[in-house]
Amino acid sequence: MTGAGSPLSLRSRLRSLRPAAFGADSAGERLERIRRSPNFVDGVFQNPVGARTRPSGASGLEFAKIYFQKEARARRSPIGTIPVHPTTLADLAAPPVSGLRLTWMGHSSVLAEIDGRRVLFDPVWGERCSPFAFAGPKRLHPVPVPLASLGPVDVVVISHDHYDHLDLPTIRSLASTDTVFAVPLGVGAHLERWGVPASRLRELDWNESTEVAGIRLTATPARHFCGRGLRNQQHTLWASWAVAGPEHRIYHSGDTGYFPGFRDIGAEHGPFDATMIQIGAYSEYWPDIHMTPAEGMRAHLDLQGGRPSGVMLPIHWGTFNLAPHPWAEPGEGTVTAATEAGAGIALPRPGQPFEPTGDEVPDAPWWRSVAAVPAEGWPAVTARSAVGAPAPKVGAGDATGTGGDSGKTEETAESTSSA
Numbered sequence: 001m002t003g004a005g006s007p008l009s010l011r012s013r014l015r016s017l018r019p020a021a022f023g024a025d026s027a028g029e030r031l032e033r034i035r036r037s038p039n040f041v042d043g044v045f046q047n048p049v050g051a052r053t054r055p056s057g058a059s060g061l062e063f064a065k066i067y068f069q070k071e072a073r074a075r076r077s078p079i080g081t082i083p084v085h086p087t088t089l090a091d092l093a094a095p096p097v098s099g100l101r102l103t104w105m106g107h108s109s110v111l112a113e114i115d116g117r118r119v120l121f122d123p124v125w126g127e128r129c130s131p132f133a134f135a136g137p138k139r140l141h142p143v144p145v146p147l148a149s150l151g152p153v154d155v156v157v158i159s160h161d162h163y164d165h166l167d168l169p170t171i172r173s174l175a176s177t178d179t180v181f182a183v184p185l186g187v188g189a190h191l192e193r194w195g196v197p198a199s200r201l202r203e204l205d206w207n208e209s210t211e212v213a214g215i216r217l218t219a220t221p222a223r224h225f226c227g228r229g230l231r232n233q234q235h236t237l238w239a240s241w242a243v244a245g246p247e248h249r250i251y252h253s254g255d256t257g258y259f260p261g262f263r264d265i266g267a268e269h270g271p272f273d274a275t276m277i278q279i280g281a282y283s284e285y286w287p288d289i290h291m292t293p294a295e296g297m298r299a300h301l302d303l304q305g306g307r308p309s310g311v312m313l314p315i316h317w318g319t320f321n322l323a324p325h326p327w328a329e330p331g332e333g334t335v336t337a338a339t340e341a342g343a344g345i346a347l348p349r350p351g352q353p354f355e356p357t358g359d360e361v362p363d364a365p366w367w368r369s370v371a372a373v374p375a376e377g378w379p380a381v382t383a384r385s386a387v388g389a390p391a392p393k394v395g396a397g398d399a400t401g402t403g404g405d406s407g408k409t410e411e412t413a414e415s416t417s418s419a
Contacts, residue, residue, distance in 0.1 A: 021131035021168045022229040023161065023190030026236070030203070034186055034235060037205050045186075045226070045237050049259050051288035053225040063285045066324050075326040080370035082141035082318070085351035089145050096355050100248040100273055102346070103353040105144055106319035108165055110252065110276050115245030117154045117213045121252045121276065122165040123147070123174070129164035129320055131228070136163070137320040140327075144351025147173050154213040155202075158183040159254025160238035161190055161226050164320055168194060182210060182217045186236030190228070206239060218242045220265045222256035224289050242269035248357075251303055252276045255316065257288040258295040262302035271304045273311070274346075274356035280317025280330035290316075290323070293333030297341050308343035311356040318350070318367065328371035335365060335379065 026034055034040055055063045066072055085091075088103065096113055103111040107129075108122040125147045130136020147170065156179050159165050166187070174181075175195040180202060183191065188203040202210040204219035211217075219239040226236040241252045242265065251265070251272045266272075279296035291299060293314070300312040317330035331347070338345040348354050348362045355361075368378055 018229065019131055020193065021163075023166075024193035026186050026189045030186065030189060031235075037185060037237075039206055039237065045235070047223045047225075047259075047288075048221045048261050049223060051223050051225070051257055053286065053289055055285040063283070063324070072324055075372065076321045076324070078140065078327055078367070078370040079372050082370055083349050083366055084141055084144050085349045085353075088351040088353065089149055091353045092151075096353075096358075098355045098357045099245075100250070100357055101353050101355050102250075102274060102276070102313055102348075103144075104276075104313060104315065104348050104350060106139075106141060106350040107317070108159070108252075108254070108276075108278065108315045109143075110313070110315065111150070111153075112243070112250055114215060114243060114250060115247050117215050117245065118152065119215070119217075119243055120150075120153045120156045120179075121241070122159050122254070123156060123170050124164060124167040125170040125173070126167045129162075129167065129322075131163065131168075137322055140319055140321070141350055153177070153179045154215075155180045155182055155217065157181075157217065157241050157243070157252065158187055159222070159240065159252065160184060160224060161187050161228050161236045162255070163228065164322065165254065166190065166228075171196065180212050182212065182219075182241070184219055184237035184239040186226075189236075204239070205237065214246065216244045218244075218269060220251075220269065221259075221261050222254050223259045223261075224255045224257070240265070242272075244269065248273045250274050250276070253278045253291075253296075253299065253315070255281075255290060256299075258291050258299055260302075262299045263306075266303035266305055271307070271309055274313060275300050275303055275310060276313045276315045278316040279314040279334050280325075281320075281322040282325065282330075283323045293330055294337045296334065297337035297343060300343065301341060308341050311344045311346050311361060312338070313346045313348075313356075326372075326374075328367045331365060331367045332379075 039045055099115050101113040107124060109124050110121045112119040125143050128136040128138050156174055171191060171194050180200050181191055181196055182202045185203055185205045188201045191201060192198060204210060206219055206221045209216055209218040220242050222238050222240040224238040226238055238254060240254045240256060243250050249272045255278055277296040277300055278291055279293040282290040282292045304310055314334040334345060346354055346361045347365060349366045352362055
């Protein structure tokens, strides 16, 4: 039955009314491939270990009370203007001396220049990580460079389909270029609806690899979930990514809770010159799907075979308010974790390029100039300058804890639906 009043026709009409930002459902051969995946069981993609994806029942009500409390909202914002690196494009004009350079654009967006190729991870240039232009978490700082000025990109890598990692306006802009898109299984349906030709998609299940312009990209497991529309069918996969060039190796975690599989990823694809690790938007209300800074450092060490080698770049923080923790806490927690582990970390301002294997890796806690000073004061030293040493506390008068604009930034954490 396919007449005007049939269920099939109604379903088609309702689908046509769905906002473009919701993306598209998989169908045809893509859906058949999803069903054949060893990671697709009982009609949904499964995590490597079990995971609770969001608060429920009484815990959900408790979270809502905390999240929208006035004092808590104030702690989730900087008290001044976030310092964005002013000369990003000029700095990127010359190739990296070492052959590897990372530029954190904010949140999880990173431009990686690796062995003569350019890889753009989770690019989000939109003003809000939301399906709507008028609501949802809004940027706390501008993107360091216009997307159109960034220059050619060999491959765009997407970790999963949440709004703070897969941004409709950004993808539509990149669709008009010649770049290739490497995405987890099922995510290609969204991109095709937004104008990306199927010929430029490399859609991978966990532990599958593709080669683009001489670099190898492998979708590796992660502990998270997916979904963009009103219904979350778990029909798109989430992934972390290992990228290997002729001389260098890097890793991008996407969003993930901690799980023992990091050791296996490191053994198979590492060690890495640099890891980009999610350390923000964590909460006791969803402990299985986002890592704390301490867990992020543990993941970095696992990826490096248990040794504090390479450089860890903390990502997924500072740009959007997606959780109840204080705005500066992920940065401070990363410094503490690195100090305790004796590990190297990079602390660039948004848009500040650096070479992980070079001599000058940014390590100053830049956020302190625009963050409220905690009651106990800031630690007096950074992780790199006193690895393993206990850090004395200092107050607002110390040079490491002051500076910047004291004007209040607008509170913009309006939703956590796609953290």
